[in-house]
Amino acid sequence: MSDKELVKKGVQRIEWAGERMPVLKEIAERWKKEKPLQGLRLGACLHVTTETANLMLTLKEGGAILGLCASNPLSTQDDVAAALNEVYQIPTHAVHGADRDTYYGHINAVLDMGPNITMDDGADLINVLHTERQDLVKNVIGGTEETTTGVIRLKAMEQAGVLKYPVIAVNDAHTKYLFDNRYGTGQSTLDGIMRATNHLVAGTVFVVVGYGWCGKGVARRAAGLGANVAVVEVDPFKQLEAVMDGFRAMDMKQAAEVGEIFVTVTGDINAIDAEHLALMKDGAILANSGHFNVEINLEALAKMAIGRREVRGNVEEFKLPDGRRLYVLAEGRLVNLASAEGHPAHVMDMSFANQALSAEWMSRNAENLERRVYKVPDELDEMVARLKLKSMGVKLQELTEEQKRYLASFEMGTT
Ligand code: ADE
Numbered sequence: 001m002s003d004k005e006l007v008k009k010g011v012q013r014i015e016w017a018g019e020r021m022p023v024l025k026e027i028a029e030r031w032k033k034e035k036p037l038q039g040l041r042l043g044a045c046l047h048v049t050t051e052t053a054n055l056m057l058t059l060k061e062g063g064a065i066l067g068l069c070a071s072n073p074l075s076t077q078d079d080v081a082a083a084l085n086e087v088y089q090i091p092t093h094a095v096h097g098a099d100r101d102t103y104y105g106h107i108n109a110v111l112d113m114g115p116n117i118t119m120d121d122g123a124d125l126i127n128v129l130h131t132e133r134q135d136l137v138k139n140v141i142g143g144t145e146e147t148t149t150g151v152i153r154l155k156a157m158e159q160a161g162v163l164k165y166p167v168i169a170v171n172d173a174h175t176k177y178l179f180d181n182r183y184g185t186g187q188s189t190l191d192g193i194m195r196a197t198n199h200l201v202a203g204t205v206f207v208v209v210g211y212g213w214c215g216k217g218v219a220r221r222a223a224g225l226g227a228n229v230a231v232v233e234v235d236p237f238k239q240l241e242a243v244m245d246g247f248r249a250m251d252m253k254q255a256a257e258v259g260e261i262f263v264t265v266t267g268d269i270n271a272i273d274a275e276h277l278a279l280m281k282d283g284a285i286l287a288n289s290g291h292f293n294v295e296i297n298l299e300a301l302a303k304m305a306i307g308r309r310e311v312r313g314n315v316e317e318f319k320l321p322d323g324r325r326l327y328v329l330a331e332g333r334l335v336n337l338a339s340a341e342g343h344p345a346h347v348m349d350m351s352f353a354n355q356a357l358s359a360e361w362m363s364r365n366a367e368n369l370e371r372r373v374y375k376v377p378d379e380l381d382e383m384v385a386r387l388k389l390k391s392m393g394v395k396l397q398e399l400t401e402e403q404k405r406y407l408a409s410f411e412m413g414t415t
Contacts, residue, residue, distance in 0.1 A: 003082065010053075010083025017050035020345035022391035023353040023384060024058050031062035036360045038063030041139075043115030045107060045125035046146065047075040047337050048094040051348035053083065056090050058356050067113045069106040070094035071121040072291075074330060075337035104128065111136055117359055118143035118167075122291045123150035130157070130164060141366035143167040144358045145373075146351065148181070148212070149267050149291035154373050166369035168358040173376035175350040175384040177213050184343025184351075186217025188336035189263060189289040190225065196314040196329045196339040197285060199261065202226030207259035209252065210266035211238040214289060218263050219247055230255050232271075252276050263335070264288045264295035274300035282324040287335040296332045314339040353384045 001009070018025065031037075042064040046052045056066055068090060070076045076094040084092040091113075093106035107125055111133050118125050118140060126143055129136055142165050145151050151171045157163040170176055190201065206227035208219045215231065219242070223229045231242035231249050242249045255262075256276035260283070264271045267290050274297055288295045302308070305318040314330045330338035342348075357380045362369075389396055399407070406412065 003086075006079045006082045007086045010050075010077070010079035010081075011087055013050045013077075014053040014057075014080060014083055017345040017348075018054045018057075021051065021054050021349040021352070023349045023387045024054055024356065026387055026391075027353060027356050028058040028061040031058065031356075031360075035063035037117075037363055039065065040116045040363055041065045041067075041113050042117045042119060042359065043110040043113060043125060044068045044119040045071045045110065046119065046121045047071055047342055048081050048084075048092060049075065049077050049337070049342050049348075050080055051342070051345050051352060053080050053088070053090075054345070055352040055355060056084060057088060058352075059359065060088070060090060062356070062360065064117075064359070065113070066090050067110040067115070068092045068094070069110045069125070070098065070103065071124060072334055072337060073098045073100075073103045074333045075342065077341070108133070114139045116141050117362060119146075119355060119359065120144070120150055121146035123153040126167070127153070130162065134164075137164045140165050142362040142369065144170050144355055144362065146176075146355065147171050147291055148177070148214075151373065152267060158371070158373050163371045163373070166362070166366060166372055166374055168362060168374050168376055170351065170354045170358055170376055173354045173381040173384070175381050175388070176354050176376075180343055180347045180351045181213035182217035182220075184217070184347040185214040185265065185289055185336060186219075186221040188340050188343050189214075189218045189265075189287070190221045192289075192335035192338065192340035193261065193263070193285070193287055193329065196287075196312065196335070197327070199285060201261070204228065204260040205230060205258050207232060207255045207262045208247075209255070209262065209264045209271045209295070210268075210290070211235075211242045212265065212267075214265040216241075216245075218265055218289065219245070222261075222263075223247070227261070230259065234266075253279060256280050259284060261285045262287065262296075265290050266295055267291065269294045270297045272296045274304065277301050277304060277326065280324070280326055283327070285327045285329065286332070287329040288332045289334060289336050291334065293332040296328065298328065298332050301326065301328070350384050350388055353387070354380065357384070 076096040081092045081094045084090040093109040151169040206222040209232045211233045229247045231247045233239040256279040307319040311317045
């Protein structure tokens with residue numbers, strides 16, 4: 001595809017996603033007049049997708065000076081990067097399939113602008129800023145973080161007393177994790193697996209490793225396609241939830257023996273380890289939808305294998321000495337973004353509305369904040385929910401005055 005065609009495709013796809021992001025559009029309309037981010041330099045490290053492009057356009061409408069890089073080497077949509085650079089004049093440093101040096105080179109290119117606000121998905125930008133580019137910390141008033149894994153890293157930094165500025169955990173807003181993590185990851189993970197393999201999901205033993213909000217979404221969508229779903233969890237409450245949600249629940253060794261498709265969504269390292277790989281059936285498919293490519297022990301698999309080859313786009317076959325073949329999708333990186341398009345715009349609308357409103361809130365309140373991880377203020381979270389419902393034409397019941405009084409009272413009991 002020529003550069004011109006790439007740019008055209010990017011613009012078309014960005015516009016298509018924009019039509020499905022009415023809450024973000026409403027924020028952009030207000031910001032066009034108010035310009036709350038006027039002159040602020042905002043460095044973003046996010047998956048470079050059509051949805052992210054619409055967030056960037058909104059932030060630009062708010063007056064921010066922007067720089068964008070990728071938050072994963074395989075999630076970049078090159079047409080989107082081309083359109084952002086060429087048409088929308090938003091400096092975007094990202095290329096699909098970037099190697100490690102290029103990936104970090106792009107992060108540093110964004111940091112070179114000396115951001116006042118950082119916006120992360122996985123905390124790589126903030127991490128480089130806190131380690132290799134500490135001289136730039138003085139410019140920063142605050143940051144935001146998009147994903148569970150990033151929030152875990154930031155809370156660890158806060159605990160260790162090394163976090164140098166306040167950060168808002170966008171992931172933890174109700175209008176983010178209840179929808180993006182569950183319905184977004186659910187749909188896009190199945191989409192990624194199906195695009196990569198064209199494997200029939202119905203009737204397969206589909207193992208979901210991790211039953212947080214992402215795992216719940218993946219399990220439900222797989223079941224909806226007719227899979228026989230098994231869940232592996234370390235948390236007793238969540239494992240119990242999996243049972244009562246109607247799934248088989250087991251430990252990883254049991255699951256390794258019966259599974260045909262495996263998806264990790266734990267946020268932790270080596271959830272599928274060498275001992276599990278050793279038990280798997282010939283033909284097992286392994287995918288990860290957690291933020292980092294550490295959830296499947298790929299080093300161990302590479303050591304066990306006597307041969308490896310790419311058999312389809314995003315599908316690598318590992319041949320084991322006993323003849324078994326295991327298939328790893330998208331290098332064990334986020335399968336939903338590497339082999340599909342990530343979460344649909346309809347849910348990213350809410351996630352990125354939270355990002356936009358959090359950046360605005362940070363710009364107004366940063367000086368009163370400590371070097372801590374903050375929640376998205378409840379009123380912003382609720383505003384996103386109300387705007388989304390309005391955009392969908394869904395009415396919300398109001399409490400009557402009598403009901404409000406009843407909820408605030410303690411006198412009335414059994415009548
Ligand atoms: N994370 C998951 N899906 C995404 C998308 N479509 N755009 C940006 N970040 C995402």
